[in-house]
Amino acid sequence: MTERPSSRTTLQKLLSRFHFGITLFAVALSGLTILLAGVAALRGYADRNMELAAQLGAYGVEPALVFNDPTAAREGIEPLTRIPGIAKLRVSDDRGRPFVEWASPNADPAPLLTPLFFPHPFTVPVQRNGSVIGRIEVWGDSSTLTDYVRIGLLAGLACLFVTALGTIALARRFEYELVKPLNEIATVAHDVRLHRRFDKRVQPLGIAELDRLGGDINALLDELAGWQGTMESERAVLAHRASHDPLTAMPNRAAFDEQLAQRIAAAGARGERFALLFIDADNFKAANDSFGHAAGDAVLVALSARIKDSLRATDFAARIGGDEFIAIVDPLDADTAADALANRIRTAVAPPIALPGGDSYRIAVSVGVAIYPDDGGDAIALLTAADAGMYADKLTNRSK
Template sequence: MRYRRPSLQRALRRTHLRLAVSAVVFAALLLSLVAWLALRTYAENNLMLLGRSLAYTAEAAVVFGDRVAAQEAIAVIANDEDVVQVRVLDARDAQFALWRRPDGGTLARFERTIADVALPGPVTLPIRHDGKIVGRIEVQGQGRQFFVFLLSGVGGVLGCLLVTFAVANVLAKRMHRDIVKPLRALAEVAHAVRRERAFHQRVAATPIAELKELGDDFNALLDEFEGWQNHLRAQNATLAHQANHDTLTGLPNRAYFESRLTQALAEARELGTHVALLYLDGNRFKDINDQLGHDAGDAVLVAIAERLRQPLREGDLVARLGGDEFAVMLPGVRQTSNAVRLAQNLLASMQKPITLPDGGEVVTSISIGVALYPTHAADASALLRAADAAMYQAKRAGSGTWHVAQSARG
């Protein structure tokens, strides 16, 4: 005989008010959590916006070293906001100015204690002038708004919980067995999906027919979401690769290379290290393209790209800048001679003939300009120009040669 699952209507009739009590308790707790998360997010965003405003206000005072003006500027804004302390630090992280709200007594201290536990800590934002960081500003919230929420919102929720507690306590065991446990399992899966994007989780089967249907539909929906997520991830990865890489050679393009170069120089500036840059340009590429065809030209570019990849270390980067121009970035290089040795190896690798699509062979060469940060330039664009100029010096000296850029001081 086939087992017939009990209906939800029969389960509700058996448990009377169990579902109503459960719904009130669960909704109260969930709404409290959602309200707290929303207020926490709002408080953090508010501190960020206030921090940006204070950073903009204090910028001139920090640049000119006027501590009094900085103190007055932050006080004008902070007095009217829900903040307890604002600190201005200079470029050396030394305290430049400090504003602190006067002690408001026991109630204010209690507000601060609650806010320290429930709300985000102080936010720190940079103070910029002409694109450079000249200091930082640290803003710490007071927590008065959260305290008001605690008294009004949480107090009301606790009142509802007290009213329903007596009934819920009597019916808890049967309610948990028949209805709440399956719904809670579904809610846990829903929360995991919402918070962690855990689309692989599924709801377990339940004896109640309607809840089983709900779980099956929910699992089917998760199957679709998981498929969409995997599809979107694949699409995003493809689009990101296409946006940052050259379609012919597979190398990073100019925009991606310049971005990585700027990042590498910033790290080198912080660590006190060097970054070498090789600017490479093909010789005879136009003649090959015109005489042998575009397919032959493409084959030459692909071969050059592959030969440039082979001798590089992990962390080095080679890119196609456009046409037959390439660039190689070498972070952590100690001196120019290390980059020169690589340039010589790359020149030697070009002596091997390149096989063309029609079976023929062609030999080409490259000219290389070498520049070193910070010896030859102080920023990414200047380093590229220095290496480019050195490459043209190499071309004038003869094909298949290298040349080191002139010092920025010379």
């Protein structure tokens, strides 16, 4: 009967035949590589989140810069002040003069990390109809990064400590048996650093100490994967906020501008027509004045829902201002008249709207319609024609 070989060899027995320096250098290099990969990945996600936050702030302060209203500008950047990791905000006018500033009351938990991840503020221009009317600057701090750095350093130190304990005894024999399992660890670190493969894991190596080391590295990779998921989720939330109105959940002006450019290009390539509807509430201020802002918000939410319900799945609607909405009816049927589109919207919003206090309110809208390419071949011409039609409709309604 043959003797069964031991399934696991202790690192201390194996390292009795190797040099201390070679082993320690290889493991230290792999740990450093993973830490550098994590820092690089976190910096990329942090940069993107700061950029999205700046874009969200630019949308929020646009009306305030247009009307030179610092109070509205503070309200516009207020959602950003609740985002962790933002240390300072500044809004400047088109001449670079400070308009509104905000600084976090919380101290930076790791001021030495902040210059590494956020050496400069993120600056986004605030535009109105294609012209720059101001800028918003966002400074970041280390409040969202300290946990990762702390865990990374502890895991790295733990890896080096375990390795140092296992490599006290030195020797030159059985080099292949030592280099092979370390090469497995280095391969994982290499894939993480070059290809951001945070799903890679160190497999069991059959050596007790190296399996402990692999477990520590796998734990660090789990932390990196968790941070990656968190950053992706936060980026998706910021991207949604940057392109949607927070009250009605409709696309905002930035999303509309992008959608209109795409529709113009697609319609021009197909030789088709579409309609642009500019919708403005006639008596919205009366709802706010008579029933309060909560009722005004309920009116806007109901109005946006009715506009969307009156459109087809292929159409598009957005809220571009306080009580201003835009709809794109695409494609436009050859037998559909502009007046019919406007009447469809008026009919859809006509029923009474239930208010929070139990009252009801009837909202009326003025609608201007522009047809591509009949009324314009670009975004500015279409918006100008639709806006003029809306004001003409509003004057007609007032004269009745």
